[in-house]
Amino acid sequence: MKQRYFASTFFLLTSMKKKCFTEEKDKNASNVLKDDVSGKTVLSVSKTVSRKWDEENIDVYENEKKWLQKLKDTDIIARPINFDDENRIITTEYAGESVNKDNLPEDWEEQRDRILKTLADYDCRHNDIKPNELVIQDGKIRLVDFGWAYNRKKSNPDNWPERLGSEFKCGDRFDDECSFNKSIKHILKKQEKKEE
Numbered sequence: 548m549k550q551r552y553f554a555s556t557f558f559l560l561t562s563m564k565k566k567c568f569t570e571e572k573d574k575n576a577s578n579v580l581k582d583d584v585s586g587k588t589v590l591s592v593s594k595t596v597s598r599k600w601d602e603e604n605i606d607v608y609e610n611e612k613k614w615l616q617k618l619k620d621t622d623i624i625a626r627p628i629n630f631d632d633e634n635r636i637i638t639t640e641y642a643g644e645s646v647n648k649d650n651l652p653e654d655w656e657e658q659r660d661r662i663l664k665t666l667a668d669y670d671c672r673h674n675d676i677k678p679n680e681l682v683i684q685d686g687k688i689r690l691v692d693f694g695w696a697y698n699r700k701k702s703n704p705d706n707w708p709e710r711l712g713s714e715f716k717c718g719d720r721f722d723d724e725c726s727f728n729k730s731i732k733h734i735l736k737k738q739e740k741k742e743e
């Protein structure tokens with residue numbers, strides 16, 4: 548799906564220069580390029596959700612919006628900035644690059660457990676955890692793409708795509724923990740192959 552990274556070189560350069568001389572206000576937020584009396588500039592990602600996978604019982608845009616709104620005050624997702632209902636565009640704060648072997652933090656298992664615990668607290672099953680949906684910034688892993696999330700205590704509707712979860716699905720089960728672990732295994736293996 549199309550995304551646009553809204554950051555101009557100008558903003559990047561001014562922010563990098565600024566970082567050399569001043570303390571960052573929020574050390575955990577390198578996506579905040581500038582925050583002062585004249586305004587706040589944040590790196591963001593905009594995702595346009597097509598209708599291709601919508602059915603009578605699923606509107607993928609509305610579903611992602613619903614879960615992002617529920618989870619908006621947690622620190623396990625890319626924080627939502629704007630929902631453009633007419634054009635089905637979801638804008639979230641930039642939350643870093645996909646997890647890879649080089650940036651995988653030592654405490655990834657702890658972070659995984661916290662992410663899974665938070666999902667459980669909100670009765671949410673992501674359903675589609677794959678390597679690309681694990682992003683990392685400043686050593687913090689976040690989960691993106693909640694288009695197919697569902698209530699954790701319920702089974703997914705029968706007519707949802709069979710390919711959901713792809714190779715990271717564990718047998719017939721939708722199990723976020725298992726998919727998370729499979730994704731990390733895959734990330735580590737992929738890098739090993741590259742090095743051979």
Ligand SMILES: Nc1ncnc2c1ncn2[C@@H]1O[C@H](COP(=O)(O)OP(=O)(O)OP(=O)(O)O)[C@@H](O)[C@H]1O
Binds near residue numbers: 594
């Ligand atoms: N807020 C964000 N910060 C950083 N990267 C992001 C963010 N949102 C999305 N991405 C990256 O963009 C990719 C595509 O976004 P997303 O998964 O939401 O789209 P999608 O169309 O549902 O993708 P797919 O169908 O392939 O799963 C993600 O896998 C992730 O790597």
Ligand SMILES: [Mg+2]
Binds near residue numbers: 679680692
């Ligand atoms: Mg995705």
